[in-house]
Amino acid sequence: MEDKFISFQDYTFQYRAQSEPTLKHINLDIKKGERIVIIGASGSGKSTIAHSLNGLIPFSYPGESTGTLTICGKEVKTLSIFELSQYVGTVLQDTDGQFIGMTVLEDIAFSMENNCVPQDEMIQKTREEAVKVQILEKLDASPHQLSGGQKQRVSLAGILVNNVPILLFDEPLANLDPYAGKKSIELIDQIQKQTDTTVILIEHRLEDALHMGADRIILMEDGAIIADEPPSVLFASEKLKEAGIREPLYITALKYGGCMLEPSMKLEKIQDLLLEEEQKKQMRQWFFYRKKEKKEEEKQVILSVEDIHFGYTEEKENLSHISFTVKEGEMISIVGKNGAGK
Numbered sequence: 001m002e003d004k005f006i007s008f009q010d011y012t013f014q015y016r017a018q019s020e021p022t023l024k025h026i027n028l029d030i031k032k033g034e035r036i037v038i039i040g041a042s043g044s045g046k047s048t049i050a051h052s053l054n055g056l057i058p059f060s061y062p063g064e065s066t067g068t069l070t071i072c073g074k075e076v077k078t079l080s081i082f083e084l085s086q087y088v089g090t091v092l093q094d095t096d097g098q099f100i101g102m103t104v105l106e107d108i109a110f111s112m113e114n115n116c117v118p119q120d121e122m123i124q125k126t127r128e129e130a131v132k133v134q135i136l137e138k139l140d141a142s143p144h145q146l147s148g149g150q151k152q153r154v155s156l157a158g159i160l161v162n163n164v165p166i167l168l169f170d171e172p173l174a175n176l177d178p179y180a181g182k183k184s185i186e187l188i189d190q191i192q193k194q195t196d197t198t199v200i201l202i203e204h205r206l207e208d209a210l211h212m213g214a215d216r217i218i219l220m221e222d223g224a225i226i227a228d229e230p231p232s233v234l235f236a237s238e239k240l241k242e243a244g245i246r247e248p249l250y251i252t253a254l255k256y257g258g259c260m261l262e263p264s265m266k267l268e269k270i271q272d273l274l275l276e277e278e279q280k281k282q283m284r285q286w287f288f289y290r291k292k293e294k295k296e297e298e299k300q301v302i303l304s305v306e307d308i309h310f311g312y313t314e315e316k317e318n319l320s321h322i323s324f325t326v327k328e329g330e331m332i333s334i335v336g337k338n339g340a341g342k
């Protein structure tokens with residue numbers, strides 16, 4: 001049972017509004033406590049997998065399914081939406097529609113209130129979960145006044161109060177800036193470790209998603225699973241590229257540099273990479289060779305900025321000592337935190 005905590009067996013699903021099945025012959029077993037990342041092009045069926053798990057299919061999106069889908073050995077078809085909500089908690093990309101309470105506290109406590117949990121216990125549990133998701137100081141605020149990352153944490157706390165064994169995230173990073181996204185993933189990682197929940201994370205931003213260690217990546221294409229492998233095995237192959245999914249940049253760089261990638265090289269995180277001395281040398285050579293190649297064709301400077309200062313008001317300078325040049329045909333990015341002056 002622990003190995004087939006979630007089990008799709010030859011599962012096919014067709015939305016009533018569609019003329020063809022959206023999910024085709026899905027076979028997928030997920031163990032208790034596993035961390036799964038689902039990736040795939042837009043429209044490949046990732047959210048449809050999520051809807052099948054959390055009951056939106058068939059309760060909100062009707063259709064026909066064949067094959068079986070079981071959670072904890074129970075066929076999902078036989079469960080009510082309430083029963084399913086005891087197993088699966090979902091955090092969506094746009095959490096606004098999920099808020100019910102006037103304050104963060106009310107929102108986190110909502111499901112306990114529904115289940116007639118005594119007041120004292122309810123407040124204690126709400127505070128405990130608010131600490132876990134680092135939102136304690138916002139308990140009296142309206143959920144709509146919070147930042148994207150904070151809203152997501154409130155949403156997560158509202159799920160954690162129910163001690164659900166499966167946490168499902170559908171593109172949780174889409175609306176967050178890189179810093180907030182990183183913090184979100186770290187929080188998911190931490191909660192997974194503390195509670196041994198099964199985590200299913202659907203995300204386009206693969207490198208960010210893998211900031212939380214993943215046991216397996218499920219790659220979807222056109223409603224089917226085309227790869228189900230640990231990150232290091234998948235990255236050593238060409239499957240992501242073939243499916244039109246961008247690999248992490250360091251993987252592409254290693255491949256360009258001519259390194260033969262093996263799963264044993266711990267490819268899942270750039271900071272864990274194991275490269276032989278010979279491979280390091282090869283990468284350095286490639287890097288310096290590329291640099292030289294560029295230098296050779298010196299291009300004309302078409303924009304030159306020297307020591308610019310600017311302020312919208314007299315009191316505050318918004319730009320100080322700005323100097324840079326742009327050459328013909330160059331492509332540049334300007335990056336920086338919110339309010340940095342980009």
Ligand SMILES: Nc1ncnc2c1ncn2[C@@H]1O[C@H](COP(=O)(O)OP(=O)(O)OP(=O)(O)O)[C@@H](O)[C@H]1O
Pocket residue numbers: 015016017018022040041042043044045046047048049061
């Ligand atoms: N509620 C629905 N009713 C009918 N068809 C739907 C519904 N939701 C999704 N589909 C169809 O199912 C297919 C897969 O959609 P799904 O939302 O699962 O893709 P996805 O992989 O999550 O894409 P994205 O990365 O854009 O979120 C699409 O062709 C879509 O049009």
Ligand SMILES: [Mg+2]
Pocket residue numbers: 046047048170
């Ligand atoms: Mg989706």
